[in-house]
Amino acid sequence: MSLSITLYRTSAILIIAVCAAGVDSIFRPVRLPERTASTSPAPTQPPSASGAATEQPTKTALAASFPDKGDITLAQARELFSKKAAFADARNRKDYDAGHVEGAWHMPLEDFSGGSPEAAQFLNKTDPIVVYCTGGDCHASHDVVIMLEAMGFTRCYVMVDGYPAWQQAGYETSTGPGPTGGGQ
């Protein structure tokens, strides 16, 4: 078979695929994360001195200027932690088991491939949830936030400094399985 026929057919396959993709993308739009190179501005109020949660429920007592969602600093994340906000770890299982924010749920991106992750059913969609990964060029936390928002979660934050900064600051961590004993 001549080379030219093969090339014509190859082009035809690619053109048909791109057309199908174009139509599909119109009917099923996707979102892309907005990459943040550096952390967001410092909080207007200092974080609580103690990491031990003293206030409940989660959505109270935040400064009026506290963002409704989006990227937050380590200090802002700590403030939410002190208000008992939920935390979600977007890293892989191995990293999570090695150490995570105390009480954080394990919620890697692949858990969304079959629908919603098991951990999501334990969370209130209107309460704050802080998602983190390893900071730096890690994108998983932003990706998980997009998935959570698509599920109806309205107050999703990304701790852009990531777990290494949390750990380095000496904040509360734990190891091994998470809140439901590793079933998440």
Add this chain to the structure above:
Amino acid sequence: MSKVPSTWGWLTMPLRLLMGGLFVFAGYVKLSNPQLFAFSVAAFDVFPKDAGHAVKLVAFAVPWTEIIAGTLLILGLWTRAAALVFSLLLLAFIIGIVSVLKRNLNVECGCFGKFEVPCKGNLGTCHLVRNGVMLAVALLILVKGPGAFAIDREPRAN
């Protein structure tokens, strides 16, 4: 269709079916949750920051290409063209993976969704080897043709 396939014909036939089936499955998994695959494409960080539309198009175009070309491969229709498409696709994947590894980025493959076999975790050497093997198979089909049980009419190889 050849009446009596050559030795190569009997060899390429199962490879063609296997590869076609694999890519149809991979395309289906990606299209069943395009958002996740769009994240994977974006994570390669090979597109300019303001080219989000290109990332989205690629996120849909790759699985559609896999499904269309994979189906053709299974049927043995336009086999060489489908094999050439996969060769180009796999070459692009390999270049992308090498680029990711050189920049030390942590990128999930997103190739088969939850069914990442045999390579698990972030992109690494395993994915390079896997794609290299598949590229070799695609090139073999491209050179040798569809083999047995194909719709394409190929002159019998002696």
